[in-house]
Amino acid sequence: MDKFTDEDFKNGQxxxxxxxxxxxxxxxxxxxxxxxRQNYGIKKIKVGHAGTLDPLATxxxxxxxxxxxxxxxxxxGLEKEYTGTxxxxxxxxxxxxxxxxxxxxSTEHLSEEILENAIPQFLGEIEQYPPVFSALKKDGxxxxxxxxxxxxxxxxxxxVSISSFSLTRINIPQVDFKVRCSKGTYIRSLAHDFxxxxxxxxxLSALRRTKIGDYDVDKANTLESFIATLPEGIS
Numbered sequence: 346m347d348k349f350t351d352e353d354f355k356n357g358q359x360x361x362x363x364x365x366x367x368x369x370x371x372x373x374x375x376x377x378x379x380x381x382r383q384n385y386g387i388k389k390i391k392v393g394h395a396g397t398l399d400p401l402a403t404x405x406x407x408x409x410x411x412x413x414x415x416x417x418x419x420x421x422g423l424e425k426e427y428t429g430t431x432x433x434x435x436x437x438x439x440x441x442x443x444x445x446x447x448x449x450x451s452t453e454h455l456s457e458e459i460l461e462n463a464i465p466q467f468l469g470e471i472e473q474y475p476p477v478f479s480a481l482k483k484d485g486x487x488x489x490x491x492x493x494x495x496x497x498x499x500x501x502x503x504x505v506s507i508s509s510f511s512l513t514r515i516n517i518p519q520v521d522f523k524v525r526c527s528k529g530t531y532i533r534s535l536a537h538d539f540x541x542x543x544x545x546x547x548x549l550s551a552l553r554r555t556k557i558g559d560y561d562v563d564k565a566n567t568l569e570s571f572i573a574t575l576p577e578g579i580s
Contacts, residue, residue: 357413
């Protein structure tokens with residue numbers, strides 16, 4: 346990674362990061378902002394990310410600085426690519442491992458043929474219900490705020506687009522996948538809906554964002570490699 350000056354960050358940079366597991370996107374943005382301010386003596390600088398990743402997901406997070414924060418909306422609209430794992434035989438309220446399994450299902454009937462035959466219904470433009478454990482707002486509150494209090498809330502479906510969806514490893518009850526999709530697609534909801542489609546239950550047990558448009562996680566920095574480029578070595 347190239348060395349930067351304070352003016353580089355003020356004028357604007359698009360930084361690619363490989364978000365660590367269990368970090369929130371907000372935590373990584375805050376850390377990067379703090380590192381830039383401390384190492385370059387900048388009192389105030391805009392830093393933001395172009396698309397949230399859940400704490401239990403890893404992979405590509407685009408962080409913009411300075412004048413390039415104006416590009417965030419444009420970057421958020423780019424197609425995303427994810428890889429990960431669905432685990433069949435159980436559902437969770439959050440559709441991933443944030444919450445405990447609440448219902449169990451048989452997986453004995455599942456086969457490669459059944460799983461592959463279910464894929465076409467998830468391609469193209471589809472309607473998807475966001476998870477109740479999500480940061481979407483309803484009447485001024487985040488959906489997860491209602492969910493954590495056990496309050497029921499009506500969620501409307503949203504139209505999303507999935508341009509490609511394939512299963513890369515089948516070892517029931519676990520199935521690995523790769524998907525390319527539009528902004529606003531919830532891979533947790535895809536896991537939940539896919540389980541229903543094959544008369545079982547499923548939840549998302551691993552997720553990694555590999556691409557945003559032409560930006561690739563293979564060219565992303567770890568927090569450690571970014572720190573190594575900073576002049577003062579403040580970490």
